[in-house]
Amino acid sequence: AQKVTQAQTEISVVEKEDVTLDCVYETRDTTYYLFWYKQPPSGELVFLIRRNSFDEQNEISGRYSWNFQKSTSSFNFTITASQVVDSAVYFCALSEGRGGSNYKLTFGKGTLLTVNP
């Protein structure tokens, strides 16, 4: 069975601070995909990144960076120089790779990030 754990329920930072959101996952599959989604107060889930299990290269996109470590089953997300607009709930999710289908996303419970001015 798949499981995603986001141990941090809420994080509060002051603008311009760096913040890391933790994600630990469990799966029996050797092929799987990991995702991060952002859910602002408007409610829409916004896709941020997808990473497959064979690609452990870290990725940076502007102020966002992701650190994937299979050895610790973690896929952590760092926001550098946080801004008030980054305030949202962030979800980490996992899907199995069998058959090329990603429909069964298993989400963590989310981390509420509040960035204060």
Added chain:
Amino acid sequence: DTGVSQDPRHKITKRGQNVTFRCDPISEHNRLYWYRQTLGQGPEFLTYFQNEAQLEKSRLLSDRFSAERPKGSFSTLEIQRTEQGDSAMYLCASSSGQLYNSPLHFGNGTRLTVT
């Protein structure tokens, strides 16, 4: 790309009533998904369509729930004899079957309150 559209945004109903939600996916997406999200939790998978075929239903989807996707375009999710435990945000998502493991694009959701 107008995004995934869901209607209505909010629905308040009395216990025992039937409700129906609609989802219009991104036009070129042939895959459509329904998820449910309760307060403080991540979304949970309910069901999945590829074109008009419903390929999988979660055990979370009781017999009171039914989803359709006629002609492989929009989809409806109906809940019969609603219960207070059905109160949640119902999220629809779509993805392209052309790209291997393409990401899901979610709509704004329909928030259901059963009184």
